[in-house]
Amino acid sequence: MSDDLRYMRLALSLGRRGQGNTWPNPAVGCVIVKEGRIVGRGWTAPGGRPHAEPQALAQAGAAARGATAYVTLEPCSHHGQTPPCADALIAAGVARVVVAAGDSDPRVSGRGLAMLRDAGIVVQTGLLAEEAANDLAGFFLKTEESRPWLTLKLASSFDGRIATASGESQWITAPPARHLVQAQRARHDAVMVGAGTARADDPSLTVRDFPPVRQPVRVVVSRHLDLPLMGNLARTAREIPVWICHGPNPDPMLRDTWEGLGATLLECDLQSRQICPASVLRRLGEQGLTRVFCEGGGMLAASLLSAGLVDELIGFTAGVALGAEGRPALGALGLDRLAEAPRFQLVETRAIGPDVFHRWTRI
Secondary structure, eight states, X not given: OHHHHHHHHHHHHHHHTTTTTSTTSOOOEEEEXXXXXXXXXXXXXXXXXXXXXXXXXXXXXXXXXXXXXXXXXXXOOSOSSXXXXXXXXXXXXXXXXXXXXXXXXXXXXXXXXXXXHHTTOEEEEOTTHHHHHHHXXXXXXXXXXXXXXXXXXXXXXXXXXXXXXXXXXXTSSOHHHHHXXXXXXXXXXXXXXXXXXXXXXXXXXXXXXXXXXXXXXXXXXXXXXXXXXXXXXXXTTTTSOEEEEEOSSOOHHHHHHHHHHTOEEEEOOEETTEEOHHHHHHHHHHTTOOEEEEOOOHHHHHHHHHTTOOXXXXXEEESOOOOTTSEESSOOOOOSSGGGSOOEEEEXXXXXXXXXXXXXXXX
């Protein structure tokens, strides 16, 4: 069992290398072991293909016969753009397959495992299932609830402010924290902001410190499409995708202009005269996104929290105080009682340079 744990942990670490690059497919890892020696390993390639299993099998070659394959997600059993991974494992002659998590996709669920067992392969499931479920949570949410996993990032002063009263915010946190934000962007399929942030900051929303194979999609939530037409997002929309989630009946001229610049426009429903956050995530899920990294602003963050759509909170707290006149990290939540406040469970906290990083998951 100790060897099984070791190899599955390696498979999970390999799968994480694909996060942010494999959507709409899950980021899966695979390790093939023969007589105590790793003979093949792989993870889902950018764009979602090839899958992890055929890459690991190709590396293993003839050594895969009689070997054990450790896979973080149930091997697929359906014919899509590539043949089923279950068939590939059978054809390679592996003797045993250890799977961390079953696939909730109805095209696969249980069928991949059944194919392997019917071929005489020993199949074991559930090893490090919780860790795999955490890594693949976005894929499962897209499959089961038609929406991506949402991480909300907040970088604030010790007293919860994101800018001075005049709007100055660069920089509250130090370079190490900002470097980690870049790494978090790279592990998500998309980076999302509200229209106010896009207008005030003119962000690029790209990964710059270590550009990934696949830059995240830049998503802006803007009811009226009233965004800077000469800003960074507009100028680069043909190079790196820009998706704008807007309300019904936008200004036809603005719609045509943004489409002409290369942006993808996604019409969303309204709720209390504002864009419905559930509709935004549903539309993003329809496009295949599995993991979204939201960087504000305060109104968008508050609406997502109020709707119960934030799966993970990532906070960066700096040792500086801006006072009551500073701009708050969150917009109004409309809470009358403490019991109504959304609550999260602390998962991790550590120092990042002079700042504090903390990560929370929804209870």
